[in-house]
Amino acid sequence: MQFRLPRGTQDILPEDQPYWRHVTSTAQEIARRFGYNRIDTPVFEQAGLFERGVGEGTDIVEKETYTFPDRSKEMMTLRAEGTAPVCRAYLEHGMSSMPQPVRMHYFCPIFRYERPQAGRFRQHNQFGVEAIGDGDPSVDAEIIDLGWRFTEALGLKGLTLVINSIGDPECRPKYLETLKAAYKPHLEKVCPDCRMRFERNPLRMLDCKRTDFACQEYIAAAPQMADHLCDACAEHFAKLQSYLTVLDIPFQVSPRLVRGLDYYTRTVFEIQPPEEGAQSTVLGGGRYDGLIEQLGGRPTPGVGFGSGLERLVLNMKRQDAAIADNSDGAVDAVVVSLGDAAAPIAVKLASQLRRDGLRTVLAQPGRSLRGQMRHATALQARFTLVLGDTEVEAGTAQLKDMSTGDQREVPLSEVAGAITKA
Numbered sequence: 001m002q003f004r005l006p007r008g009t010q011d012i013l014p015e016d017q018p019y020w021r022h023v024t025s026t027a028q029e030i031a032r033r034f035g036y037n038r039i040d041t042p043v044f045e046q047a048g049l050f051e052r053g054v055g056e057g058t059d060i061v062e063k064e065t066y067t068f069p070d071r072s073k074e075m076m077t078l079r080a081e082g083t084a085p086v087c088r089a090y091l092e093h094g095m096s097s098m099p100q101p102v103r104m105h106y107f108c109p110i111f112r113y114e115r116p117q118a119g120r121f122r123q124h125n126q127f128g129v130e131a132i133g134d135g136d137p138s139v140d141a142e143i144i145d146l147g148w149r150f151t152e153a154l155g156l157k158g159l160t161l162v163i164n165s166i167g168d169p170e171c172r173p174k175y176l177e178t179l180k181a182a183y184k185p186h187l188e189k190v191c192p193d194c195r196m197r198f199e200r201n202p203l204r205m206l207d208c209k210r211t212d213f214a215c216q217e218y219i220a221a222a223p224q225m226a227d228h229l230c231d232a233c234a235e236h237f238a239k240l241q242s243y244l245t246v247l248d249i250p251f252q253v254s255p256r257l258v259r260g261l262d263y264y265t266r267t268v269f270e271i272q273p274p275e276e277g278a279q280s281t282v283l284g285g286g287r288y289d290g291l292i293e294q295l296g297g298r299p300t301p302g303v304g305f306g307s308g309l310e311r312l313v314l315n316m317k318r319q320d321a322a323i324a325d326n327s328d329g330a331v332d333a334v335v336v337s338l339g340d341a342a343a344p345i346a347v348k349l350a351s352q353l354r355r356d357g358l359r360t361v362l363a364q365p366g367r368s369l370r371g372q373m374r375h376a377t378a379l380q381a382r383f384t385l386v387l388g389d390t391e392v393e394a395g396t397a398q399l400k401d402m403s404t405g406d407q408r409e410v411p412l413s414e415v416a417g418a419i420t421k422a
Contacts, residue, residue, distance in 0.1 A: 008114065008122030010310070019313045022323040023154065024107060027127045027307075030150045031105040034142065036129050039104040041085035047075035052294050053084035054261050064112040078111035081261065082128040082306050083288060084295070090132050091297045100133030101302075107309075121310060128285075128306040135289055135301030137236050140267045141243035143303050147283045148249050151271055154312060155321035156282070158274040161249060164225070164257040165237040166203065168265045168289065171230035176202050178223050189214040206258045224255040236266055259284060263291040267303065273315050282315055283307035332358040332419055333383045334376035335397075337365045342387040349385065349397065349412060356416040376402065383419055 005011060012020060031038075047067050066078040079085060086104060089095075095102045110126050129146060131139050144161065151159055167175060180202050187195050190205070191213040197204045206222060208215040229237065244251050259268045268286035285305025292300035316323070333353055337346035343365035353360040361379055363372035369386070376384045386398040397415055400407040401422065410418050 006122070008116040010121060016313070018323055019316060020309065023309055023312050023316075024127070025324070026153050027105070027107070027150055030146060030153060031129060034103070034129075034146045036103040036105040036131075036146070039086060039089060039106050041079070041089055041106070041108070043109065044076045044078050045085055045088065047077040049084050049088055049295070050077050050080050053087065053263055053291055054081060064114055066111045066113060079108060080112055081110060082106060082108055082126055083130060083261075083263070083302075083304055084291070086128075086130045086304075087132065087288075087291050087295055087297075087302065090300075091292065091295060096133065096298070096300065101131040101139055102133055103129070103131050105129045110306075110308075124311075125309040126306045127309060128304060130302060130304035132292070132302040133300055135287075137239040137267070138243055140240050140287060140303050141247060143285065143305060144244065144269055145247050145249065147271060147285070147305050147307065150307070151283060151312075154316060155319070156273060156312075156315055157319055157321075159282075160272045161244075161251040161269065162254045162257055162272060163240070163244075163251050163267065163269045164254050165229060165233055165266050166225055166258055166264060166268055166286075167229055167233050171228055171233055172203070172225075172265075175223070175225055175228035178228065179203070179205070182222055183218060186214065186218055190218060191215055201262065203258050206256050219256060222256075226253075226255055233266055240267060259286055261288075263288040263294065265289045269305070273318075275315075275318070282311050330359070331361050331376075331379045331381040333360045333385055333415075334363050334372070334379060334381040335360065336363045336369065336372040336376065336384055336386045338369055338386070338388040339392075341389055341392050345392055345412075346385075346387050349387070349415065353416055353419075356420075358416060358419055383422070385415060 047065075050065060065080045068076055070076050086106065090102060106128050108126055108128070110124050111122065113122055114120055116122060129143060131143055144163075148161060166172065180198060183190070183198055183202070183205060187198060191208065191210040193210070194205045194208050194213075194215055205215070206219055208219065241251070241253075257268055257270060258264075264286040266287045266289065270281045270284040272281050283305055285303070287301070287303040289299070289301040291302060292298070335346045335350045335353075337343045346362060346365060350360045350362040361381070363375050373384065381402055383402060384400045386400065391397050391409075396409045396411050398407055399410045399415065399418055
């Protein structure tokens, strides 16, 4: 039996690691500049965390979670999104006593049983940030600024920031009544999912991506939330737009943007690359002022975003974005030995060079000189160090520059310095 990669997953091969290191190191640096400390949460949580936080009527909970009973028969779910676990940690560890908002960032795998397609996987990796404990629109602007500077620092071009306000518990119920009234005469023409959303989560009808039914037609004709915002939500959204203008971040207001999670209130936003399509978004998030309360805490505002690393790397490759020169391919030195006496000296020398900070590979003792040199060439080694009987007796090594072919004898104690200075 030949085992294969599970559908909807991917191997991140050595040649792709420079992209991943570049994305994660850039994310960490931007988070540091904004004062967002790192948090890590478990890869699985109690299933109820996502049911209460994300929403039982969402596609994520109903169709996409990996949920299972553990040996004590308690239902567990592999992390389906990043925000609810961070909010659980905020509550469990009493972070409300810290200076607010509490600013956190994280890297984590996300698991959803989705239909695999370009940029969407059943396991993907996410960079996320959360600011919990302050409801001012300046914090929304800060989160968006962080996300914009992050994608900008990656070298991505042609990005579009799309924002919207979806109201709050004060004004959204009246809007949902208006939305349902507009849809009700046409329910037989929309997809089965939208017919279910009509009863359980009508706002999600605006997020439908189906084109084989009339959903897009009725989304385009639907009443807009902006016309139904209460004074507080309208003021919040207006201030956010003024802050983004001050920050010189271009944006578009999209009345159809709702995002796919139940916990969002007021601000929602996405950063989209030039490529169109449902899976093009490289970063998205919003405000979730009711989530902490839904999880058993006191009313506590929060705002954040998530960004899929796979999708970022895909767009960087499409745009041929430059990355830091941190290739895994370059080996500093390959140590070559000839004869039984040289083998233990070669083992020791290779170990010492690694302790000195040089990336060193030991060629297999006992192979021919030609075979060991071919191995060094295949590894793109900068230098080779050849040890034979003469070198063992003299306490030296033959140092060869693989790019020029120049070769000289160097005392073993000076090898590391000679390579470092080259």
